[in-house]
Amino acid sequence: MQASAPPPSPGAAVSIHNLWKRFGRQAAVAGLNLELPAGAFIGLVGPNGAGKTTTLSMTTGLLRPDEGTVLIHGADVWADPVAVKARIGILPEGLRMFERLSGRELLQYNGRLRGLPGAEVDRRTEELLGVLDLTADADKLVADYSTGMRKKIGLAAALLHNPDVLFLDEPFEGVDPVSAQTIRGVLKRYAAAGSTVVFSSHVMELVEQLCDWVAVVNAGQVIAHGPLDEVRGGRSLHAAFLELIGVREDDGQALGWLGGDR
Amino acid sequence: MSAAPPEGRQVVRALVSLKLRLLRNGLRRSPGRAAVYVLGTAAGLLLAAGLAFGLALLNGRAGAGDAAVMVTFALVIGWAAVPLFLFASDESADPTRLTMLPLRPRPLLCGSVLAALTGPGPAVALVLLTGAAVAGAHGPASAATAVIGVPLTVLSVVTLSRAVAAGNARLLSSRRGKDFAIFGGLLFALLVQVANLSFQSTLGRPGESLDLSPFAPFAAVLRWVPPVSALDAARTAGEGHHALALLQLAAGAALLALLLRWWLGSLQQLMVTADASTLEAARGVGPSGGRSRGWGFLPAGRAGAVMQRHLRYAWREPRAKAAVFTSIGMTLVLCVLSLIQGWSSVYLVVMAGMFLGLQMVNLFGMDGSAFWMVAATLVTPADARDELRGRAYAVLLYAVPVTALLGLVLATATGDWAGFAPALGLALSVLGCAIGVGALFSVVAPYAMPADGNPMRNAAPGQSGLTLLNTFGSMVGVLLLTLPVGGYLAWALADGGPAWPVLLLGPLYGAGAAALGVRLAAGRLLGRLPEILAKAVER
Known part of the structure; x- marks a missing residue:
């Protein structure tokens, strides 16, 4: 399924070629190749430590790769950031936001950093706060937000400038079902308008429900990718994933006392 | 069991x-x-x-x-x-x-x-x-x-x-x-100093x-x-x-x-x-209307947004607040000490210029991992200049009034009104140079803040070389840069030349140094975004 040096296809939103990142002696991303179709809702799945976050960081210009190229709609992320940065939205995992701003202030700050006119920033801010159900908490500091509220305000900041491609690292991690439903609604609407969403997740059921295209990453490489039905091949995505990763069934013999006589 | x-x-x-x-x-x-x-x-x-x-x-x-x-x-x-x-x-x-x-x-x-x-x-x-x-x-x-x-x-x-x-x-x-x-801790530390000083002044007269x-x-x-x-x-x-x-x-x-x-x-x-x-109900910070509500003085565009964020952080974020208020507190304690011990001079105001100007050092390390928001939106060289200019304006906005006020207080306390104008001029030139040097160090040698909440520790472990470089390198750099103004002043004071032009010369020179530093730093900022982010993440 991997070509050694594919020419970037014209319909690709993101094309990653031979991407490498080493931390010390360990390669977090080891020659990763991937073409993501434009206008798709794409799920990036893989176990912890597979290199999903590292890949997304290098794809969005936050982490410099050791080797390799990343093109977004044909523009090189690392050679031509001007053409790329305005077209992408990012929600990273593990990086903070400016949390001593209130939710509303954070969006206004972001909008103005993006160079949007003030009135337009205010209009979009209020709309996003409303749709994401944050209006009541808009004047509280982000530092006092719950995990779900943080993800929502991060999503709002990523959407504010109406990007072509949206990168979300674990957008549903630690999020309550109500907030998750809100986030899903917004993402679906955004994708339905023809934009591309790329998100990483551990939750297979969620990926199955939302995505029409998936890529499975393990040990810094893509081990399977394509339309959802193609990758899961008649099984559940969960079963297909475990098989691809090669997980051994553990019968739990070693914990014989657990649940026994007390 | x-x-x-x-x-x-x-x-x-x-x-x-x-x-x-x-x-x-x-x-x-x-x-x-x-x-x-x-x-x-x-x-x-x-x-x-x-x-x-x-x-x-x-x-x-x-x-x-x-x-x-x-x-x-x-x-x-x-x-x-x-x-x-x-x-x-x-x-x-x-x-x-x-x-x-x-x-x-x-x-x-x-x-x-x-x-x-x-x-x-x-x-x-x-x-x-x-x-x-x-x-x-x-x-x-x-x-x-x-x-x-x-x-x-x-x-x-x-x-x-x-x-x-x-x-x-x-x-x-x-x-x-x-x-x-x-x-409270800052206030307590200040009170301890004041108590210490008053003890010394009542008890510690040497020779008695x-x-x-x-x-x-x-x-x-x-x-x-x-x-x-x-x-x-x-x-x-x-x-x-x-x-x-x-x-x-x-x-x-x-x-x-x-x-x-x-x-x-x-x-x-x-x-x-x-x-x-989880029990404490969070209170809001009051509705914020972007550039309205008292923020109308901000410049338009990125510089204004950056400035507003920086000023809000100086008040709301513990680490930023501690940095600003300790630098003011340190200067105040030294001034009071000098007055009590009788070696005070109006030229002590230069310290305020130095300490407040050096708030520009490690700007992005202070942002911590939130720097990604800055990095993701810095696109053109003009953005980079605006980013640094906005932060410099924010520092100037509190540094200049505090320095001027302290100069007035020192002049009143020492009665040295003749020295007020040149001292203030020198202080402002130091302030400008510190802003320029700080901007440059921020881009070239950022270092991480500790991940724990203690705002009094201002560097994560394992970076002693970098912090030393930042602290002393920037101070030495500022002192060297201010030599022309300081040199003129020394000559004027020694040979009886006019000292007042320093009030004009100092700010002009400082502004030039600040602008040059910001320009040089901005030139390197765009190319170093991922490297700065990697350094800035708290650990």
């Missing part, structure tokens, strides 16, 4: 060994930290021993007992205040961490007292208080009383400290409480014999206040008033009982309530 609630003795032993384990593991994290801890403990004990020895030497002098009372009182205040701003850093003092365990309050209290007594702090208190007891002691009756009084006082201050911590645990472990504690009489009126009241009374009982007993001494001891013991009761009550309360951090 499912476990029954543990016995009292087990709990006590577990709590004490937990304290020791936390101490040891904290030290094991880095050899440097262990060395600092050992050196700090040794220095603290030596200092306490020195003070205790000095107090003991006072024995027999008029007012020695009064001095002992004052020292004891200062110690009590210190122990009561410490948890209010060190709470976040001492895990063993936070009872909310134990709420999930099946502990009965009494063994918990007993274990907590013993755990609190373990460590260098109580040892320092014991040494110091022994010295204080010796200062006022006279004869075997004193000695016998002190044997009870000193340990009773040590136990009381430790209990007081923990009871205050437990009584305010809910406040202290909330985000708002921690923020407040930082400001030590006069302890100013203490007398305060000590006359404080010696009856427990737990100070328990220590002063040694003096009272030595003077033959055995009944009074017993009364003082009894007051101390009564206070200890009350404190233990309060602590126990707080512990019981805490053990049955949910995690405090």
